[in-house]
Amino acid sequence: MLGDIERLVVTESPSADLAAVAHSAGVVAALGRAHLGADPELIVLDGRTHLRWRLGSGPRRVLLLAHHDTVWPLGTLAAHPFEVREGVLRGPGCFDMKTGLVMAFHALAVLAAPDRTDGVTLLVTGDEELGSPSSRELIETEARGCAAALVLEASADGGALKTERKGVSRYEVTVHGRAAHAGLEPERGVNATVETAHQILAVAGLADAAAGTTVVPTVLAAGTTTNTVPAQGRFAVDVRVRDAAEQDRVDTAVRALRPVLEGAAVEVTGGPNRPPLQRTSSALLYRRAQHRATGLGIGPLSAAAVGGASDGNFTAGIGTPTLDGLGAVGGGAHADHEHVLTAEIPRRTALLAALIHDLTEGSNR
Structure with missing residues (x-):
């Protein structure tokens, strides 16, 4: 997983640079192909490149939502190179949110069997840091009719899941x-x-x-x-x-x-x-996540309300139950001290895989 994260982090992808985002989409596509055994649909809207994997042939039940663009300009790696030292991973975009994207690939690969991922869509957008001007309609379309949207944005402080966004x-x-x-x-x-x-x-x-x-x-x-x-x-x-x-x-x-x-x-x-992501939209999914975390021995989980927005606001806004902050644990989004705690990566990936399995199985737990 660290190797995959490095591959994405060293592929700089500032949102406003259409060529850089297109190049990044190619790297993301290759990585997803290696783990999922399938090519994505490349969707270019207003010059911005998004990727979509629709797994299985059944009705859409779970939307995994991620983005591959970052706020960091080309050349940032020169001053802030990718590195892993003493359990801390650093590099532009590692926390927001390239680690979360890698977690999504590995969680789906862990589930492996087609019946455990049938009805799952992974949507990776390329303009989230700009406010999703070209991808909002795409996100809302993919979310409609789904039982859940799971957002791979980084966690809140201390690894808390984001159950409310303004x-x-x-x-x-x-x-x-x-x-x-x-x-x-x-x-x-x-x-x-x-x-x-x-x-x-x-x-x-x-x-x-x-x-x-x-x-x-x-x-x-x-x-x-x-x-x-x-x-x-x-x-x-x-x-x-x-x-x-x-x-x-x-x-x-x-x-x-x-x-x-x-x-x-x-x-x-x-x-x-x-629109706001209100606690009522995340409550049931949060309880499911708590149950799964306890079963995996990685609980207890905590929840946080945050002022920052994400594409999860859109999915919640159209009425799809949404749980956010399922990605990396660390800190420093958009700042020079951006980092990820490596020990949490496999634990959070296991939680994500269990939650996807729970939702595709239709459990009422």
Whole structure:
């Protein structure tokens, strides 16, 4: 398994580099062929390469969901090479989420017999780190009708499974004012910087800590020169919510923004990007995983609610029971200290295999 992980990690695959992602898809396809004995379907959408293995001929029952793109630019390996030392594996994308992808291949290979994988689909996308712009419809289509979606994203702290993820909305608010000379006749202008400040405060006020809702103005720009009343300003907004009602509340409020200064105008683009993965969607699968972990002697498991989103938000959003965080145990996603604890890899792979077998057997445990 370490050799397979190395093979994927040294194949750099930044999401925005279409050629790199296509090359990575070829490496993933070869690795999957070696373990599953079958070629995937290569699905190219908007230039981004995704892979799909549909095992067996029966109705789709279980969706395994992974991605092979990363946030790391080409050349990162020079400063952060793949290495395994003292039980810790390092390298760009090892934790998020190339180890989880390797675990999926090995779990399916362990099950081996066709009747134990019949109805299982493994979908590996190539644009998750961008928000899955081309693959969302593909993911939702594959998830419909399945009894479960198992997401191979890395675990939460301490190896906890992710039983709840916040939904995500993203907006850009553009403020239109009127330019004028800042020294000679500022009164003839409509100051977009001042209007933008009003709007930022209004947006930030939509947060609700008690409900777990965060509304964070992020990237900001306004004006052109230091002696000109700014004619335009814009800022981005990141919203995270625990439930659909909160996502709707914030969306309605952001779209209802109105200018404070006479002569200014406010334009809002964007909206909900990922629905919440609520605990009700993961509860039954989490109990199944706990039962299997106990039987394997690798329990007890723990659960976590996290603010970050994944493609599991999409599967939960269409009503498919979803359990996330089944991949690597470690830490440092998107950071220089990204790492995986090697001792946990076989244990978590065994749990994944047992859970797939449980679901394809139709057990009610």
